Amino acid sequence: MKSNQAALDVRDVPSLHKWITLSLQHLFAMFGATILVPFLTGLSPSVALVSSGTGTLAYLLITKGRVPAYLGSSFAFIAPVIAASSASGVPGAMVGSFLAGLVYGIVALLISMFGTDWLMNLLPPVVVGPVIIVIGLGLATTAIDMSMYVPGIDDEVYSATHFSVALVTLAITIIASIFFKGFFSLLPILVGIVGGYSFALIQGIVDTAEIKAEWAAITSADSFTGVLGAIFQKPDFIVPFVDYSPMNVISIEIIFIMVPIALVTIAEHIGDQMVLSKVVGRNFLKEPGLNRSILGDGTATVIASFLGGPPNTTYGENIGVLAITRVFSVFVIGGAAVFAVLFGFIGMSTAVIGSIPSAVMGGVSILLFGIIASSGLRMLIDNQIDLGEKRNLIISSVILVIGIGGAFIQVTDNVQIAGMALSALIGVVLNLILPGKEKAHGNGKMFKETVTGNKKSNDDNAA
Template sequence: MSQQERVMDVRDVPALHKWITLSLQHLFAMFGSTILVPFLTGLSPAVALVSSGLGTLAYLLITKGRIPAYLGSSFAFITPIIVATNVSGIEGAMIGSFFAGIVYGIVALMIKALGLNWIVKILPPIVVGPVIMVIGLGLASTAVDMATYDADGNYSITYLTVALITLGVTIIATIFFRGFMSIIPILFGIVTGYIVALTQGIVDTSGIKAEWNEITSASSIGEFFGAVFEMPEFVIPFVTYAPMEVFSLQLLWILVPVAFVTIAEHIGDQMVLSKVVGNNFLQQPGLHRSIAGDGVATIIASMLGGPPNTTYGENIGVLAITRVFSVFVVGGAAVIAIFFGFIGIVTEVISAIPSAVMGGVSILLFGIIASSGLRMMVDNEVDLGEKRNLIIASVILVIGIGGATIQLGDNLEITGMSLAALIGVILNQVLPGQDKGQGNGNMFQKKDELNKDGSAA
């Protein structure tokens, strides 16, 4: 890639007015997905925005300001967070997320010392692909329920209509829009669905009105700022709860295994990002740093009460279209996200989004997640004609989607996706022909498409 193709290079600092505009643009691309996860899991959208912003800044620092990546709420953790919350509340989910972040750190150290071969053997495409499919398909019923049932659990044709309109607009934006507009179809869908839901009277605007009345009735600068800014509902260990009172091994089994799946996804993202930017990020600043950055971002989120963070495909899409690779633009988006998290009326607007709207976009998003797992196997030319590959994929899918569990004593249970991933790894290790599960062997080898100097081949 020639330098002329870049509107801004990785370390370029834009002029202030461009900086704000480009950072807002980047944040909007991440916005829909980032707020969907807390919406589904019962976490605070304001905390999710703050933790994603802080996590992104930490990521940029750890990667020496060399990788332009915005980190948002991870979809892979939706079901595990819901399960963990049912077991030990939001506090328990945060403890599990904390240890998932620790796993990132351990893997980063091992990659630094040993390279990638060991993780290739543990997580080949035949294991990772079906597990990613489980993530999407396991959430299918959640999306459909949100799209068809009202707050009281009754079937609603109004909800279904709003959901279908939201879904339709999102699909149209994805297929027919061009340029940057094609990167924010989720935002288009949510905004359109929100407006339609308002006309149908299914949006509770009481919180928004209360915030607006408080702002407009302020009689001094101090009252105005007090009305605009609001402290998010942070969940902080040793401040709002005692970690040891809710800790259990079950929480680790629910959340920690997910980290290995998201690590595999992260590696794939880094390869694509390297290709788009024209710098080999796996070598400089190094994959170990980017994985460590993800881990620290997840730990930060767990210390505040936000969902685990990860790199996003939307981020890569924005970079590919705008050709703006500046980490300062990404950092600016992170700062704005933190700022939004402390504005009460923004939080109320997000919280008022009807479940029908989120259900509409979720039908597409969760299907895309499942399809991306299938695509991973197709791209890596995994042969499902091989009996061992067919067995591994089949067992993972049925155990994960079926919600199978293993009860070990009164306080330890391995469920759903975690169990499916664990059994998939074991089957891949014990069944003969491990090399067949690698497909064409390119899952972690696409860095070879880059020249030794880091430029695109």
């Protein structure tokens, strides 16, 4: 696979000022989704930032610094975390997240032992592509709701002001992506957020109360120690064996609620890795290997469960940033992870970013969430999946309608398999039982290179 033209390649180190700016752009790209998940699930946003950053750094370490992927809060786990928290409190959700992370480790071990054929046959492009489309389109309502409605109100209240802010943000982002030249062409997301924020200030929808409170605490401090205490604040971590005993909250119910979602996020991970490989021009599933990337992803979720944050997953939003900017440096990704950790501890930073109106993040998300769905479509195209084949058409159609339609199976009063999890499971089952399995892989070179390459890579690792 030939390397695509890159402004900065995977191992390139940018100059300091570019490093900071480009890393901040990735921080902003992931921020809206990463913070939205804890808001929706009742977890701490600051802990989500810290767990996202530490999880990403662990991922980069496990993948030997060769995969420029950022990991943030997983939307696939929103409903399961809410259900697990209702059943056994936040500790129950954290135990479930830990178990889901272990599934990644088991899959990574099986790949190291047996190669990737079994996994690729279980989750071929005809299954993974539509599941990723479901993930992207499933987020579409989130982006539109953030854009159109007044936040913080249970009943949806349409706001022309908020929608105008979202559309202006989206327009600035698109203009920056297409028309900006030189270094500024690398910053469309950051430019869009800054421009949208400025317009939101004019429209009077930016809440600066928290910023003023943080600033007042800093300026009123009467010593250097007091200033440091006002600037740095410990997030509300929830640590196992310190704040709770995992054995007191683990249950079959928690396992059924949380663990099956790992199938969705593993499918998402494979799709992200394939898309990322296409964007960067390297086969990351071959080197450093799918086993390492899956292990890194699972490790990030385990770390989050130890801190009290939502489960992590590779972020299509940040892959979208890579595709737009052509900046593939892992050092930029690592810088964003460090910033995320720092911002989780700095009250003023959290206040400033938290003051960004949901409409601004909604405007950017319209583009970024759409890129996720388009990535799933691109996977079908790149692998030349023939939807003229009834088998492929049936599998993809069923996945899309069940996933986007929100179908669910009620297992018990408190346990259900719903949405993305259900669509992925049904897609896997249909692929296994319908005749003509070879048609699920399409005629594209990418899938074949992935399987062959991984076999070789695993053999080399074993040697």
